[in-house]
Amino acid sequence: xxxxxxxxxxxxxxxxxxxxxxxxxxxxxxxxxxxxxxxxxxxxxxxxxxxxxxxxxxxxxxxxxxxxxxxxxxxxxxxxxxxxxxxxxxxxxxxxxxxxxxxxxxxxxxxxxxxxxxxxxxxxxxxxxxxxxxxxxxxxxxxxxxxxxxxxxxxxxxxxxxxxxxxxxxxxxxxxxxxxxxxxxxxxxxxxxxxxxxxxxxxxxxxxxxxxxxxxxxxxxxxxxxxxxxxxxxxxxxxxxxxxxxxxxxxxxxxxxxxxxxxxxxxxxxxxxxxxxxxxxxxxxxxxxxxxxxxxxxxxxxxxxxxxxxxxxxxxxxxxxxxxxxxxxxxxxxxxxxxxxxxxxxxxxxxxxxxxxxxxxxxxxxxxxxxxxxxxxxxxxxxxxxxxxxxxxxxxxxxxxxxxxxxxxxxxxxxxxxxxxxxxxxxxxxxxxxxxxxxxxxxxxxxxxxxxxxxxxxxxxxxxxxxxxxxxxxxxxxxxxxxxxxxxxxxxxxxxxxxxxxxxxxxxxxxxxxxxxxxxxxxxxxxxxxxxxxxxxxxxxxxxxxxxxxxxxxxxxxxxxxxxxxxxxxxxxxxxxxxxxxxxxxxxxxxxxxxxxxxxxxxxxxxxxxxxxxxxxxxxxxxxxxxxxxxxxxxxxxxxxxxxxxxxxxxxxxxxxxxxxxxxxxxxxxxxxxxxxxxxxxxxxxxxxxxxxxxxxxxxxxxxxxxxxxxxxxxxxxxxxxxxxxxxxxxxx
Amino acid sequence: xxxxxxxxxxxxxxxxxxxxxxxxxxxxxxxxxxxxxxxxxxxxxxxxxxxxxxxxxxxxxxxxxxxxxxxxxxxxxxxxxxxxxxxxxxxxxxxxxxxxxxxxxxxxxxxxxxxxxxxxxxxxxxxx
Numbered sequence: 034x035x036x037x038x039x040x041x042x043x044x045x046x047x048x049x050x051x052x053x054x055x056x057x058x059x060x061x062x063x064x065x066x067x068x069x070x071x072x073x074x075x076x077x078x079x080x081x082x083x084x085x086x087x088x089x090x091x092x093x094x095x096x097x098x099x100x101x102x103x104x105x106x107x108x109x110x111x112x113x114x115x116x117x118x119x120x121x122x123x124x125x126x127x128x129x130x131x132x133x134x135x136x137x138x139x140x141x142x143x144x145x146x147x148x149x150x151x152x153x154x155x156x157x158x159x160x161x162x163x164x165x166x167x168x169x170x171x172x173x174x175x176x177x178x179x180x181x182x183x184x185x186x187x188x189x190x191x192x193x194x195x196x197x198x199x200x201x202x203x204x205x206x207x208x209x210x211x212x213x214x215x216x217x218x219x220x221x222x223x224x225x226x227x228x229x230x231x232x233x234x235x236x237x238x239x240x241x242x243x244x245x246x247x248x249x250x251x252x253x254x255x256x257x258x259x260x261x262x263x264x265x266x267x268x269x270x271x272x273x274x275x276x277x278x279x280x281x282x283x284x285x286x287x288x289x290x291x292x293x294x295x296x297x298x299x300x301x302x303x304x305x306x307x308x309x310x311x312x313x314x315x316x317x318x319x320x321x322x323x324x325x326x327x328x329x330x331x332x333x334x335x336x337x338x339x340x341x342x343x344x345x346x347x348x349x350x351x352x353x354x355x356x357x358x359x360x361x362x363x364x365x366x367x368x369x370x371x372x373x374x375x376x377x378x379x380x381x382x383x384x385x386x387x388x389x390x391x392x393x394x395x396x397x398x399x400x401x402x403x404x405x406x407x408x409x410x411x412x413x414x415x416x417x418x419x420x421x422x423x424x425x426x427x428x429x430x431x432x433x434x435x436x437x438x439x440x441x442x443x444x445x446x447x448x449x450x451x452x453x454x455x456x457x458x459x460x461x462x463x464x465x466x467x468x469x470x471x472x473x474x475x476x477x478x479x480x481x482x483x484x485x486x487x488x489x490x491x492x493x494x495x496x497x498x499x500x501x502x503x504x505x506x507x508x509x510x511x512x513x514x515x516x517x518x519x520x521x522x523x524x525x526x527x528x529x530x531x532x533x534x535x536x537x538x539x540x541x542x543x544x545x546x547x548x549x550x551x552x553x554x555x556x557x558x559x560x561x562x563x564x565x566x567x568x569x570x571x572x573x574x575x576x577x578x579x580x581x582x583x584x585x586x587x588x589x590x591x592x593x594x595x596x597x598x599x600x601x602x603x604x605x606x607x608x609x610x611x612x613x614x615x616x617x618x619x620x621x622x623x624x625x626x627x628x629x630x631x632x633x634x635x636x637x638x639x640x641x642x643x644x645x646x647x648x649x650x651x652x653x654x655x656x657x658x659x660x661x662x663x664x665x666x667x668x669x670x671x672x673x674x675x676x677x678x679x680x681x682x683x684x685x686x687x688x689x690x691x692x693x694x695x696x697x698x699x700x701x702x703x704x705x706x707x708x709x710x711x712x713x714x715x716x717x718x719x720x721x722x723x724x725x726x727x728x729x730x731x732x733x734x735x736x737x738x739x740x741x742x743x744x745x746x747x748x749x750x751x752x753x754x755x756x757x758x759x760x761x762x763x764x765x766x
Numbered sequence: 767x768x769x770x771x772x773x774x775x776x777x778x779x780x781x782x783x784x785x786x787x788x789x790x791x792x793x794x795x796x797x798x799x800x801x802x803x804x805x806x807x808x809x810x811x812x813x814x815x816x817x818x819x820x821x822x823x824x825x826x827x828x829x830x831x832x833x834x835x836x837x838x839x840x841x842x843x844x845x846x847x848x849x850x851x852x853x854x855x856x857x858x859x860x861x862x863x864x865x866x867x868x869x870x871x872x873x874x875x876x877x878x879x880x881x882x883x884x885x886x887x888x889x890x891x892x893x894x
Contacts, residue, residue: 122844123844124843124844125842125843125844125846125847126843127849172847180844183847185847185848185849398844398845398847399864400863400864400865400891401864402864403864403865403884403887403888404887405881405883405884406883406884406886407883408882410886426883458779458821458823460779460819460820460821461819462819508819509819536819537819538779538780538781538802538817538819538820538821539779540777540779540803540821540823542823542827543827544827544828544881544882544883545777545823545825545826545827546827602824602826603772603826603827603882604772604774604826
């Protein structure tokens with residue numbers, strides 16, 4: 034059987050690892066370095082079947098497998114653009130105890146836990162389950178051939194991963210022909226010819242080798258391969274031992290990265306993984322971290338710069354952050370810091386993951402945030418709408434001709450799917466006092482069947498959202514919020530109701546109700562055709578039948594024209610939408626999308642929270658002080674507003690206009706006398722006004738607002754809002 | 767590929783003690799979404815809840831689909847990070863395939879309920 038290494042066939046025996054096959058063929062995966070055959074060192078990595086950073090000692094060779102070597106001091110090539118990589122599924126499991134490692138200590142831990150009646154899951158790389166990380170939960174993530182396993186431990190995780198052999202750090206440790214004592218045994222058992230073997234430290238059992246003693250000084254070699262190892266004896270004399278292979282038994286340190294990863298989690302190590310690390314002598318020179326190519330000189334430099342603590346040394350030098358995650362360098366970092374300082378410092382914290390993963394493996398089990406669809410989604414597609422994500426929903430941006438949609442609103446009648454608005458009911462004996470605390474407006478003065486615009490403020494007096502408060506009875510109110518704000522609003526309402534101990538019931542019916550805004554000068558006529566009489570007055574609301582369907586009708590206006598929002602059970606949305614379009618056909622009805630709406634509302638100067646407001650927008654800054662009743666004893670944000678009202682105003686959301694019909698883009702910077710003076714938040718050309726209009730954050734200069742600003746190299750004049758229908762006669766007709 | 771359908775239901779938010787005392791019709795599937803909230807299918811004609819401030823609405827905002835128990839457990843193994851109850855019947859709720867989901871588990875079948883606006887995404891994720 035043969036696999037392919039760097040385009041050359043290489044023979045292997047059944048059951049052999051890729052590394053053994055390569056070594057038998059005289060190929061060192063990375064060109065050199067001491068091989069451990071335990072999955073610990075970075076010296077056997079290669080690209081296998083298109084996946085880079087594969088530890089070839091851990092992978093069984095298969096016929097036709099394609100292997101490309103990573104050469105020392107080089108990164109593997111980026112994969113070509115060949116489409117998405119392999120998707121990987123996640124499999125979730127639950128158990129009481131997870132044991133990692135099926136060695137003696139691991140099996141003992143399993144037996145002990147099972148004897149206590151616990152449900153145990155044993156994971157072992159030898160069984161094809163390679164644990165790569167432990168996360169809070171604790172959640173253990175393991176790579177398998179079929180899927181990424183996400184194992185949720187109810188009680189604890191036991192790390193029984195054994196110990197790793199200490200690698201050499203001396204000049205020449207990058208040469209080929211260096212192996213740990215344990216790997217020397219494995220290579221010999223696999224039948225590889227190791228040539229003349231010199232054993233430094235603990236000898237490899239069963240391998241014929243020359244045992245030598247002394248302090249390891251350096252390796253010498255030719256053409257990248259070791260030819261001699263030099264040791265210093267008790268008399269301080271150096272002596273070279275000629276060899277083909279050096280077996281290094283330099284000691285052990287716990288393979289405990291997973292335990293260190295589980296800091297503050299119920300994770301413990303047992304067996305060799307829990308042992309104390311052997312601490313090698315601090316090397317005078319050489320590469321300590323082959324993954325990041327960090328030398329003893331680099332450590333010295335970092336030490337001199339003041340990075341004298343383990344975590345700082347790791348960050349300053351990047352030692353321990355590479356392929357092997359500190360398996361080679363950690364004992365030497367500890368010995369270095371102990372020698373330079375006065376104490377042995379603990380090992381650094383480990384972080385997921387311990388192995389290089391593919392994007393598919395990392396993404397296993399992850400899902401993008403879903404985007405909600407209204408009940409009218411199919412209707413929008415049928416009408417050719419261009420859909421956009423907005424506020425967590427798919428919404429029509431336009432239906433092909435934004436200006437015809439715009440004019441339908443201004444001159445005829447139009448409908449818009451506003452099902453996305455947040456819609457809540459608050460009911461209970463404390464409903465009024467709850468809302469009075471929640472909102473800065475006067476709630477007690479809202480009469481039954483009436484509604485009021487309200488801001489929602491946070492404790493700092495900043496605007497978080499806005500919407501309507503609609504009174505249904507003394508103990509029941511309907512609230513609306515922005516499309517993107519409803520989830521937060523629910524949390525906000527429930528949290529405060531609980532904190533204040535309010536006797537209220539709260540229902541978020543955003544997904545339950547559809548909503549269609551019927552707007553334009555012919556809106557009333559259209560609804561009349563659908564059997565609606567006695568529509569609510571401006572800012573009123575009524576429950577009426579429309580086309581035989583139950584609706585809660587809200588009279589308000591965001592477009593600046595006569596408008597009625599029809600809230601209705603979502604299962605009736607399609608029927609209602611089609612009836613409105615059919616009955617309004619001869620009235621010039623057209624649906625409009627967000628693009629038209631944003632222009633229409635801007636002409637009226639209506640603010641969109643999140644677009645025109647910033648994280649620090651107070652009612653004063655957005656010129657909405659009229660919506661705040663400071664005479665109330667309490668509402669969320671009142672104290673902050675009282676305080677910030679004493680601070681001189683520094684910026685204001687203002688209206689600007691320019692005669693140009695090409696408005697500046699939203700976000701455009703404004704200048705006054707060549708200095709930065711703010712930016713545009715919303716802009717549009719207004720056909721009905723014949724000029725461009727904007728909302729913008731304008732900074733006060735010397736306590737005053739400029740009358741004119743330069744934006745996009747053009748002059749814009751500050752004007753009061755609204756820009757359109759200043760008397761509000763059209764909406765209130 | 768499962769196809770979600772809107773689930774006609776009655777949704778009630780009321781004082782928990784008042785909900786505790788309601789005797790539901792035997793044929794009704796009553797999902798206790800929260801101490802103060804239940805979803806009842808099919809919709810109830812009248813609701814004898816002893817809370818004058820209870821909010822009771824005809825609910826059409828959820829969509830649902832039945833899976834066989836085997837299909838459901840296979841899917842949940844991949845798409846659900848939290849532990850599914852072992853007893854039957856059982857009700858559980860949480861993120862499944864990244865979507866807020868309510869699950870009613872019977873011996874032979876499992877009902878998945880999601881907000882109707884996310885039914886399309888859920889269908890796609892089941893089919894992946």
